[in-house]
Amino acid sequence: MTVLEHTPTNPAEASTLRALEAEAIEIIREVVAEFDRPALLFSGGKDSAVLLHVALKALAPAPLPITLLHVDTGHNLPEVIAFRDEIVARHGLRLHVAAVEDWIADGRLTERPDGTRNPLQTVPLVDTIAEQKFDALLGGARRDEDRARAKERIFSVRNALGGWDPRNQRPELWNVYNGRHAPGENTRVFPLSNWTELDIWRYIEAENVALPPIYFAHDREVFERDGMWLTSGPWFGPRPDEKVVTKSVRYRTVGDGSCTGAVESSARTAAEIIAEVAASHLTERGATRADDRLSEAAMEDRKREGYF
Structure with missing residues (x-):
């Protein structure tokens, strides 16, 4: 065991x-x-x-x-x-x-x-x-x-x-x-x-697995596109009509910055994220990955x- x-x-x-x-x-x-x-x-x-x-x-x-x-x-x-x-x-x-x-x-x-x-x-x-x-x-x-x-x-x-x-x-x-x-x-x-x-999150808490800090809530400049909060970067965004604001966000998954969004959150510990995920009805990819929304x-x- x-x-x-x-x-x-x-x-x-x-x-x-x-x-x-x-x-x-x-x-x-x-x-x-x-x-x-x-x-x-x-x-x-x-x-x-x-x-x-x-x-x-x-x-x-x-x-x-x-x-x-x-x-x-x-x-x-x-x-x-x-x-x-x-x-x-x-x-x-x-x-x-x-x-x-x-x-x-x-x-x-x-x-x-x-x-x-x-x-x-x-x-x-x-x-x-x-x-x-x-x-x-x-x-x-x-x-x-x-x-x-x-x-x-x-x-x-x-x-x-x-x-x-x-x-x-x-x-x-x-x-x-x-x-x-x-x-x-x-x-x-x-x-x-x-x-x-x-x-995954219960195991991260139990084993104290190290993660990038963006998985935990932090203040970040983001802009909204297709219902997701994206970060400015070397990709196309923000567009002229997309306003950059500062929000407390965290990432549920990470990937290409042009299609991976953050979610509004105040969860700054693994225990707080566990409570947040337990109440969610969307998987992390369904909530924050634009590339999965291209088709069924x-x-x-x-x-x-x-x-x-």
């Missing part, structure tokens, strides 16, 4: 977190045992921070035999990049950065008219997997985030182009995982699949092309 650093006072919550952590540890150890060149997708966001925390715990006291991979849009908030680099230095980890800027500079990608770079991450990701010969990628995606993620297996085999076929998935009965793959294929693995946003099947369409 795994031991949480700070056991929650609610026995049911503590039991749930122990079970979720134990499952994630088993999956990570299975990946290390089955694959030759695994990588862990690390953006500096809360889910990847929890995934890295569990991975370090799963393989301690040995050094982490997994490369961290970040597909950097160039439009990430500076606090997140600073946190990413701090964590890498603190634990002596290997980090490979695939910068979307490089693909734009050499003509492999073209900047979108709307300035959003999240959809541009797919090509650098697939190219980097091929160049680095990664055969498994651990990601922090969870089933409660989106309907496309809800129907994906924990071990998800992708074709040579990184594409996902929702009709061609392997059964995972009794938590038996199948990592076999043909030459050119790679496997995406999601150890946190069965966690919820609330589980926006996430699934991107996953078919090779997205996380």
Whole structure:
């Protein structure tokens, strides 16, 4: 049985977190045992921070035999990049950065008219997997985030182009995982699949997981667009008709600054965020990610092309 650093006072919550952590540890150890060149997708966001925390715990006291991979849009908030680099230095980890800027500079990608770079991450990701010969990628995606993620297996085999076929998935009965793959294929693995946003925050509190400060309420200059509070940056905004105001906000998820919004909040501790999330009726992506609002099947369409 795994031991949480700070056991929650609610026995049911503590039991749930122990079970979720134990499952994630088993999956990570299975990946290390089955694959030759695994990588862990690390953006500096809360889910990847929890995934890295569990991975370090799963393989301690040995050094982490997994490369961290970040597909950097160039439009990430500076606090997140600073946190990413701090964590890498603190634990002596290997980090490979695939910068979307490089693909734009050499003509492999073209900047979108709307300035959003999240959809541009797919090509650098697939190219980097091929160049680095990664055969498994651990990601922090969870089933409660989106309907496309809800129907994906924990071990998800992708074709040579990184594409996902929702009709061609392997059964995972009794938590038996199948990592076999043909030459050119790679496997995406999601150890946190069965966690919820609330589980993530309860675990962050219990384990004292470090996060970028933007996850907690702070005063920030923002402007409203399509019902979201966005931050000014090297993307298209604010427009002349979009007024910049100062509000107490926090981010529920982090990503490309052009399409990731903040929410008004006064929650400055993990405990206060847990109370806030427990009362919310929207997932973090549904509330704050404009790229998921493009269509009902926006996430699934991107996953078919090779997205996380």
